[in-house]
Amino acid sequence: SSGINAEYGGGIALPRVLTNRRRILPLASLICVLILILKQQGNHNRETAPQRKGNVTSYRLQLAHEGKCIGSNGSTVDVVFCDPTQNQTFSFLEDGRLVFDETGQCLIPGEDASNHRILNLGNCSSTVSVRFKLVNETYLQLLYHGKQDSPLCVSVINIKDPYTPKLRPKLGDPIGFTNCDSVGSSLNLIEETTFIRRRKHLLLSPLQNSKNCNFPACGINRRAAAVRLLAPGDVVRCHNMSECVTVVTKTARRPHLVLRLARSIRDVKGYDLPIIAYDDGPDPYPDEVMSEIAKFPNLRYVIGDKEDLGISLGRTLAVKMVQTKYFLLFDDDTILNNNTDIELLAEILDTSDATLVGGKFEYYAHFAGYFRFTENSPNERCLFHFSGAGPKNNETIVGFPSCMRCDTTSNAFMAKTADVLEVGGWSQELKIKEHEDLFLRLKAGRKKVVYCPRFTIRNVRQRPSISRESGYTRLKLERSSQMARMFMSVWNIDHHLKYGANLFRRARDLDPYPDDDEVAETSSLS
Numbered sequence: 002s003s004g005i006n007a008e009y010g011g012g013i014a015l016p017r018v019l020t021n022r023r024r025i026l027p028l029a030s031l032i033c034v035l036i037l038i039l040k041q042q043g044n045h046n047r048e049t050a051p052q053r054k055g056n057v058t059s060y061r062l063q064l065a066h067e068g069k070c071i072g073s074n075g076s077t078v079d080v081v082f083c084d085p086t087q088n089q090t091f092s093f094l095e096d097g098r099l100v101f102d103e104t105g106q107c108l109i110p111g112e113d114a115s116n117h118r119i120l121n122l123g124n125c126s127s128t129v130s131v132r133f134k135l136v137n138e139t140y141l142q143l144l145y146h147g148k149q150d151s152p153l154c155v156s157v158i159n160i161k162d163p164y165t166p167k168l169r170p171k172l173g174d175p176i177g178f179t180n181c182d183s184v185g186s187s188l189n190l191i192e193e194t195t196f197i198r199r200r201k202h203l204l205l206s207p208l209q210n211s212k213n214c215n216f217p218a219c220g221i222n223r224r225a226a227a228v229r230l231l232a233p234g235d236v237v238r239c240h241n242m243s244e245c246v247t248v249v250t251k252t253a254r255r256p257h258l259v260l261r262l263a264r265s266i267r268d269v270k271g272y273d274l275p276i277i278a279y280d281d282g283p284d285p286y287p288d289e290v291m292s293e294i295a296k297f298p299n300l301r302y303v304i305g306d307k308e309d310l311g312i313s314l315g316r317t318l319a320v321k322m323v324q325t326k327y328f329l330l331f332d333d334d335t336i337l338n339n340n341t342d343i344e345l346l347a348e349i350l351d352t353s354d355a356t357l358v359g360g361k362f363e364y365y366a367h368f369a370g371y372f373r374f375t376e377n378s379p380n381e382r383c384l385f386h387f388s389g390a391g392p393k394n395n396e397t398i399v400g401f402p403s404c405m406r407c408d409t410t411s412n413a414f415m416a417k418t419a420d421v422l423e424v425g426g427w428s429q430e431l432k433i434k435e436h437e438d439l440f441l442r443l444k445a446g447r448k449k450v451v452y453c454p455r456f457t458i459r460n461v462r463q464r465p466s467i468s469r470e471s472g473y474t475r476l477k478l479e480r481s482s483q484m485a486r487m488f489m490s491v492w493n494i495d496h497h498l499k500y501g502a503n504l505f506r507r508a509r510d511l512d513p514y515p516d517d518d519e520v521a522e523t524s525s526l527s
Contacts (some may be wrong), residue, residue, distance in 0.1 A: 008223075014035045057267050058236035059102055062426050064157065065139070065187040067483065068490030071155070071176050073101055078108065078176040080157060085416060086217050097132030097144055098125060103449045110178075117163045119177035122156070135158040139187050142177055148363060153178040154186035169354045169486070198230040199425065202445035202491065215380050217490050218374045225447040228355050228398040228406055239327075245301070247275040247323045251315035252333040254281055256290050256302070258463060261299045265336040274329070277322050279315040282307055309476075313435040318427030320418060321453055329415045331458070338363060340457040346415035347449055347452060348524040356420040356448035359410025360456030369407040369452035372503055374439060374494070376442065382494040386437060391452045392458065393502035406455040409440035413458045422450055428491055433477065436482040438491065 062071040063083055070079035072089040078101075081089065088103040089100035097109045101122055107130035109123035123129060132144040133155070141155040156166030156179040166185025167174060179186065205220025214222060219268040223416060239245035243486075248266065252259050261276045267273055276297070285291075294302050305315065320328055327350055329343065329456070346358040370390030375383050398404055425441040428434045484496065489497055 002345035008147060010524055023442070028520040041402045056161045057092045058095065059092050060156075061089055061191045061193065062091055062141075063191055063335050065189045066184050067170065068487040069170060069172070071188075073103070073122055076122050077149065078122060078171055080170045080174040080176065082172065083196070083200070084217060084493060085197055085203050087213060089175045091133070093133075093190075093466040097134060099133060099141070100128050113412070117160070117177055118153070118159050118179075119175045119176070121160060138190070140181055141188060142181060142449045152181050154181035155184045156182065156190065178451060182389070188206060191306045194240060194396075202424070202442055205445060213377075215376060215491060216374075216489065218382070218494065219376075220383070221372070221441060221445045222374055225444070225449050227396075227526070228353050228449050228451060230353050230399055236352050238351045242270075242343060242347065243272060243274055245325050246327045246329050246343065247325045248331060249275060249316065249323065249328045250331050250333045251312050251319065252278055252280050255333055255463070256280065256286060256294065258333040259300070259302065260293055260297075262331060262333060262335060263300055269337040269341060273297065273299045275325065277319045278333070279303045279310070279319040281305055281310045281315070309432070311429070311432035313386055313427035313431045313438070314429040314524065316435075317429065320421060320426055323418045326414050326418060328418050330412065332412055332460070334414065334462050335458050335460050336446070336458060338459050340455065342456050343415070343454075345453060345456060349398075349404065350415060350417060352400065353398065353451075354449060355398070355451045356443060357410070357414050357416040358451045358456075359414035360452075360458060361454045362411055362413065363457045365411075365460075367454065368411045369405075369454075370438070370502065371408045372444060381496065383496045383498055384489075384494050386497070388499055390502040390505035392454065398451060401451075401453070403455050404451050407450055407452045408444050409437060409459065410450060410452045412436055413456075420446075424448065430491060431484055433480050438488060441492065475477065
């Protein structure tokens, strides 16, 4: 019987089995054996745990070609979004082992059903875990003790060809060994603090009342408060544009277009503005080109040290050189017209808390619109861009009835230099497809964007034959689809969809998001 027939100490009743000495001894022996087994197991785990000597840095392993990361959702090693809310770091030990920091396990070799050479996570035993060496700070190459025809590198497994890496990886694709490939095996080892700084815009808390959005970027849907005019005592107006505004342009070995832009500013406005033009390098130009540049003393023409710098990095580097409180962004193939009202943009930034004021390209439809992250299903994260919805919604700002609030404008705008640098400028991972990325960063940082369609500028592209001969057209076409996928990886989305203005109000009504004023009011009442 297991009924209670005794009391111990302060009235705690014990089962009869525990008051019988004949039964206590065998049970105690069993408990001791179990404790000994658990202790030995713990010692075994400590003996096989990786020994970290010195300062070991944790890295995100990013697939350089398209921007996703290497991570794990269990025992396998897979392609995942680079998610700052998840621990996805690896430590590269001195002996060449890679440790997944979340579990403390090492990369070990394995095979799937088709005998592909995949990587798994397992015990960090010296006889099981594999060793790597980092080649050119880009490739994780497998160390072999025997002869090998060609080196093997960590890559995304290609099911159709196990020796060649997959160049367009999907979430969940396995990671393993393939022949080393200059593109498919290229990795970015990003130190964790650097990664978090780059992805801080994905760390906003999602809105609690959202019906269709519950992933890292969803917090960006919250709108900043309405644009407000500054108090008269806080207004510092620009009376001399050249002391307040610097033109910034990124070019790709097209100095003739930069010179045309500089002449256009002088001819239309009647004055020169400081200009910073950042060009790809590293080769200098002939003397006749440099002599033409010298005719514009306010033009600072910077030739970078890389052949393919990219629009994003070049623009950010140029803005870091700006000494004025505002900068005016133009593409190199634009020219001014009589409606390029630079003074209007400066007046808005002088007198309000707006961060950026953009205009319209002549002969083009309205581009200014709104962004919205949503989730069509648990496995379909989307970004909607409602192009042209700014004028349709017509949220005019106080004091400037021809201008309206929006999330994004065209690529011709004036902005507060400090505010753009505060959000990190443009993402250097994007060689092109950088435009919406900047405006999403501004939205995440609660910066206010204004659109003034009265301000126009003209896009005059160079002759197609020149673009073809220089290789510009070919490079842009090759990059376009790759950078589109990189953009989606940066923002952890599966689809990037563009819709017209008419659908914006419908989407907003189906799942309304409060602006910061409404959130603050709700918080104060709770």
